[in-house]
Amino acid sequence: xxxxxxxxVIDFLRHHNVEVVFGYPGGAIxxxxxxxxxxxxxxxxVRHEQGAIHAAEGYAKATGKVGVCIATSGPGATNIVTxxxxxKLDSVPIVAITGQVPTALIGTDAFxxxxxxxxxxPVTKYNNLVRNVDDLAGALEEAYFIASSGRPGPALVDxxxxxxxxxxxxxxxxxxxxxxxxxxxxxxxxxxxxxxVKAINEAKRPLLYVGGGAITSNAxxxxxxxxESANIPVTMTLMGLGAFxxxxxxxxxxxxxxxxxxxxxxxxxxxLLIALGARFDDRVTGKLETFASQAKxxxxxxxxxxxxxxxxxxxxxxxxxxxxxxxILSEVTYQERDEWFxxxxxxxxxxxxxxxxxxGVIKPQYFLEKLDEATGGxxxxxxxxxxxxxxxxxxxxxxxxxxxxxxxxxxTMGFGFPAAIGAKFACPDRTVIAIAGDGSIQMNIQxxxxxxxxxxxxxxxxxxxxxxxxxxxxxxxxFDSKFSNTHFTFNPDFVKLAEAYGLKGMKIxxxxxxxxxxxxILKSDxxxxxxxxxxxxxxxxxxxxxGASIYEMIDIDD
Amino acid sequence: xKHTILLQVRNHAGVMAHVVGLFARRGYNIDSIAVxxxxxxxxSVITIIIDDQGNRDTIRQIDKQLRKLVDVISIRDFPYNExxxxxxxxxxxxxxxxxxxxxxxxxxxxxxxxxDMTSETLLIDISAVSxxxxxxxxxxxxxxxxxxxxRTGEIALPYQNA
Numbered sequence: 001x002x003x004x005x006x007x008x009v010i011d012f013l014r015h016h017n018v019e020v021v022f023g024y025p026g027g028a029i030x031x032x033x034x035x036x037x038x039x040x041x042x043x044x045x046v047r048h049e050q051g052a053i054h055a056a057e058g059y060a061k062a063t064g065k066v067g068v069c070i071a072t073s074g075p076g077a078t079n080i081v082t083x084x085x086x087x088k089l090d091s092v093p094i095v096a097i098t099g100q101v102p103t104a105l106i107g108t109d110a111f112x113x114x115x116x117x118x119x120x121x122p123v124t125k126y127n128n129l130v131r132n133v134d135d136l137a138g139a140l141e142e143a144y145f146i147a148s149s150g151r152p153g154p155a156l157v158d159x160x161x162x163x164x165x166x167x168x169x170x171x172x173x174x175x176x177x178x179x180x181x182x183x184x185x186x187x188x189x190x191x192x193x194x195x196x197v198k199a200i201n202e203a204k205r206p207l208l209y210v211g212g213g214a215i216t217s218n219a220x221x222x223x224x225x226x227x228e229s230a231n232i233p234v235t236m237t238l239m240g241l242g243a244f245x246x247x248x249x250x251x252x253x254x255x256x257x258x259x260x261x262x263x264x265x266x267x268x269x270x271x272l273l274i275a276l277g278a279r280f281d282d283r284v285t286g287k288l289e290t291f292a293s294q295a296k297x298x299x300x301x302x303x304x305x306x307x308x309x310x311x312x313x314x315x316x317x318x319x320x321x322x323x324x325x326x327x328i329l330s331e332v333t334y335q336e337r338d339e340w341f342x343x344x345x346x347x348x349x350x351x352x353x354x355x356x357x358x359x360g361v362i363k364p365q366y367f368l369e370k371l372d373e374a375t376g377g378x379x380x381x382x383x384x385x386x387x388x389x390x391x392x393x394x395x396x397x398x399x400x401x402x403x404x405x406x407x408x409x410x411x412t413m414g415f416g417f418p419a420a421i422g423a424k425f426a427c428p429d430r431t432v433i434a435i436a437g438d439g440s441i442q443m444n445i446q447x448x449x450x451x452x453x454x455x456x457x458x459x460x461x462x463x464x465x466x467x468x469x470x471x472x473x474x475x476x477x478x479f480d481s482k483f484s485n486t487h488f489t490f491n492p493d494f495v496k497l498a499e500a501y502g503l504k505g506m507k508i509x510x511x512x513x514x515x516x517x518x519x520x521i522l523k524s525d526x527x528x529x530x531x532x533x534x535x536x537x538x539x540x541x542x543x544x545x546x547g548a549s550i551y552e553m554i555d556i557d558d
Numbered sequence: 559x560k561h562t563i564l565l566q567v568r569n570h571a572g573v574m575a576h577v578v579g580l581f582a583r584r585g586y587n588i589d590s591i592a593v594x595x596x597x598x599x600x601x602s603v604i605t606i607i608i609d610d611q612g613n614r615d616t617i618r619q620i621d622k623q624l625r626k627l628v629d630v631i632s633i634r635d636f637p638y639n640e641x642x643x644x645x646x647x648x649x650x651x652x653x654x655x656x657x658x659x660x661x662x663x664x665x666x667x668x669x670x671x672x673x674d675m676t677s678e679t680l681l682i683d684i685s686a687v688s689x690x691x692x693x694x695x696x697x698x699x700x701x702x703x704x705x706x707x708x709r710t711g712e713i714a715l716p717y718q719n720a
Contacts, residue, residue: 117572121579126628129572146628178568178631186625305622308615 003171005133005164006031009097010039012140015173018068020044020059020425022052026072027112029099031164044425044454047446049076051418053083054444057092058422061405062380064218066093066148067422073099074112077158078119082412084154085123089409090239091216093152095143102162103131117158125153133166141173145180150187151303152216187302189324191317196298197331199315203272205340206232209255209284212239212408213277213301213321215401220244222325223276230332233344235263237278239408242398247377252344253353256284257544258390261351261553264544266344267292268551275299277321280310281409286550300324351542353394354556360511364388364463364534367514368395371433371461374518379431380405380423384416384440387469390540392435414443420458421450431459431522438464438491445497451527452501459521460529462494465536473539477554478546498529507531560589560609560638561617562714568629569595569602576627577604586620590645590688592711601631605713607638607688634716641714647691648673649682650706651698661702668694679705688712 003011009032013021020042025033036043046052049071056067071080077098087094101110117129126146128139136159143155200206214223220243227234227250234244235255244251255263267273273295278284285291288310298315299307307316317324355365368391371379377399383389383406398404405423407415420434434441441462451458465472468486475483498505504524508517508531521530541556567573574593581588590607610616617635624633653661655677665672665682668690674681684694691709698704 118575121572121576122583125626127572142628176568179628182631303626305619305626309619 001171002167002169004031005136005159005166005168006035008136008140008168008171009159009164010035010041011171012137012144012173013041013068016066016144018066021068021070022046022055022059022422023070024049024052024072024076026076026099028073028101028161029070029076029164031161032070032097032099032159043070044421044450046418047449048444049079050082050414051421051444051447051450053080053094053096054086054412054415054418055422055425056094056096057083057087057415058382058405058419059426060092060094060422061419062402062423062426064216064402065426066095066144068095068097070097071099072112073101073116074114076112077116078114081119081123082410082414084120084156086407086410086412086415087154088123088125090407091152091212092154093147094154095140095147096154096156098156098158099164100129100158100160103160104162106160116156120156123154124156126155127158128156129158130163131160133163133168134170136163136168137171137173138176142175142179145175146183149183151213186304187320189317189319190304191300191319191324192315193317193324193327196315196317197328199272199296199298200230200232200274200328201333201335204337205270206230206272206274206337207266207270207295208232208234209237209267209273209275209278210234210240210243211237211276211278214240214243217277217302217321218401219277219322219325220401222322222329224248225329226325226332229329229334231334231337232274233266233341235259235266237281237284237408238393238406240278241393241404242401245399246397247399252348254393256281256550257286258394258540258542259550260353261542261555262344262347264550264553265347268294268549269343270295272296272298275301276325277301279306285310286544286548290549290551351555355538355541356556357511358535361535362508362511362514362532364391364532364538365395366511367461367463367532367534368392370514371518372396374515374522375431379403379433380420380427382406382416382420382423382432382434384436384443385411385413386437386440387473387538387540388435388437388463390470391463413440417441417458417460418444418447420460421447421456424456424458432457433459433461433521435461435463437469438462438466438488439468448497448501448503448527452503456527457525458527459524460527461521462529462531463534464491464494464531465534465538466491467536469536469538470540472536476539494529494531503527503529505529505531507533509533559612560607561635562638562641562643562712563606563608563620563624563633563635564714565604565606565624565633566596566631567602567604568631569600570629573602573629574604576629577624580623580627581620584619584623586616590711592713594713605711607643607712607714636716641716643687643712643714644685645688645691645712646683646685646710647695648708649684649695649698649704651680651682652678652703652705653680654678657702661698664694664697668697670694
């Protein structure tokens, strides 16, 4: 039976059991929206297309499933570009569907025409401008297949308006067999597992360095079994938080620029660094030349291009982490490593994560500790980017994977709040808390409308210091306290703002109010804002200065 | 060291943008690039010549990044001297009547051809390895006036005998 392009889009969503899509209509995507109206597909109308794609990312990060967003041509499409770049760097499976001006008008500077195909090349894993409706089903299927296979990433399918209304008998959702075969081969395990096992069993001071790939690969149980059965300490990247329980005795917490002193010391002194689904980002390694300089490096990653990209690897294994770990697990042996663990304990005791309390003001670290206590480390936290993000990484003890949804690679302010909306649609039974700063919350604050309209029970915590805190911190430390354009001398009344949207809000200013504030958001049965006033001078410690080695950390009392 | 990269790609409007964009984004400089279709017009072959500037890791990283492009069907790379390379150049040359003998000698020495001629211009074509093409161009430019010129970039296939 012949179908229109727009009908194929609906069939495609059904074919993959897509539960919810996030989007915003417009002229060039009208035929698709007409079919959405008829189909009963659950579509969440956001307030800005950037909100749609970050919500789709939040959905995808919380579930591991593909997130879908829809936008119109021109500005609708360009508004999702930041989200595509974000999803590319953090390997988030996204299918973005955009309307395009009719094929006859492409290239004529038509109304709401933008070359989103060209624009999105560097920020997508796959993109396609479908000029012929006969190619649409294949293009959508390729987008889904490539977005969700191997190292996931964003895919974009751009559909001209006339292609949406044209009829076709090509309605099979099939991937080009050449592409399917080649992609499958890209994900095969390739490497010498026996040699790696031998290296692990012989290592005196091994360390697991666990990244977001452990979560993507659903390998958290294998990581835990490896750590326990071989008795190896574990440090996690920002993206890896949740892949291993932070309260586990083998956990050293996060490494890198704002990691723990003991994790960074462990990296700098280990004799075997085992990177699992991590990519040696500059925020992790600091000065590359001195990174893990005493160690042999093992690297397991599904993306071959990550191996040997920045650091020369001694034991390279390409392949899906879960598969690789399963074949390692039965081979590794338990080693006491007494000296190594007593050294680690010494660093932990001498340099714990710490902050100083001050006469009753709310320290953000204290707030997160209390939130951790109240939720048992079991809530889904999303963050924006900046100081609040680092405190949320340091002071909340994520017990499970897919619980800390943050913009790691791109560092996108404006990510966290819409991502929380997406996560709540994905996990309606879990507590979802968007941790934000007063700067970043205002980047996509329009999504309060979405929260109010759909009754989304997302809890927004604003750690409010009236500044772009992380930039302020750098200005104080490295730019002689010249606070150029980081001070918000005006901020809205966030409580009244919540109320204007029919939501509840509460502002707390004293440490003694923290528990009441947390109780207020956790008990609320609707979207809510908690405005937490924190001191502007508070900084994120410890810290590796830009360009320094990661063992050269500045701590709070230095 | 120079390398030849042979890419087979799905032939469609955006594929060159994907390939060239990857080189630009990651800061790899292309010496030469040439493209044409295979006997099956759904497949294009792109020949890229690059210089790794002495860093052997560069070519490995390029290879791995190219493999991630969806449209890339196959990729081969080999050292420049292990392939037979050819480039085509067309040169419109201005000469004085008394120089005709000299210019024809040069053309014959290089094994180039004259495709068109007026009383004061010659349209010359040469198909050869790039070094020879460059040598011809330099020789001609030193003595005569090159009015117009265009080059294809190199195409290549590896030798089959060791």
